[in-house]
Amino acid sequence: MSDCLFCNIVSGEVPSKSAGENELAFAFFDIAPVAPIHILIVPKKHIENINVFEIKEADSLSQMVKLSQELASEHNLTERGYRLVFNVGDDAGNTVSHLHMHLLGGRRLGWPPG
Numbered sequence: 001m002s003d004c005l006f007c008n009i010v011s012g013e014v015p016s017k018s019a020g021e022n023e024l025a026f027a028f029f030d031i032a033p034v035a036p037i038h039i040l041i042v043p044k045k046h047i048e049n050i051n052v053f054e055i056k057e058a059d060s061l062s063q064m065v066k067l068s069q070e071l072a073s074e075h076n077l078t079e080r081g082y083r084l085v086f087n088v089g090d091d092a093g094n095t096v097s098h099l100h101m102h103l104l105g106g107r108r109l110g111w112p113p114g
Contacts, residue, residue: 006042006098020071024063027071027103036106037075037082041067047099049088068103077105085113 008014009028016028019039030038043060047053053061065084072082082105087094 002046004046004098005096006040006100007046010042010044020067020074022063022067024060025067027067030102035104035109037077037104039068039071039103040100041071041103042098042100048097049094049099050086051088053099064101068101071103072105075105077103081105081109083109 002008002011005014009016010026019027019029021027021044024044025041026044027039027041030040041064043057043064045057045060047057047060068084072078082103085102085104086099087102
């Protein structure tokens, strides 16, 4: 078993509340949501973070964005708005070393974040 939590969620070894998936990306609801809709979207392939992302993996990133569009529409976020966020490193609050994007919506989101 891998020691990556998100790899284990993608493989089904760790249970999650799935939000959807496509060929290269998997989405699940965050266990500690900060908005009414808080979904994590991860590549099915392990990529540590955006700092080590390589152009050859562009299809994974593209499919993550495509899945976020579908989920935003499914959860009626497209008209009022939503936020897509990548956190990278300790200062950003990143706690899992597997590339992931947060889809946040369902309420007015403050700016600046943090």
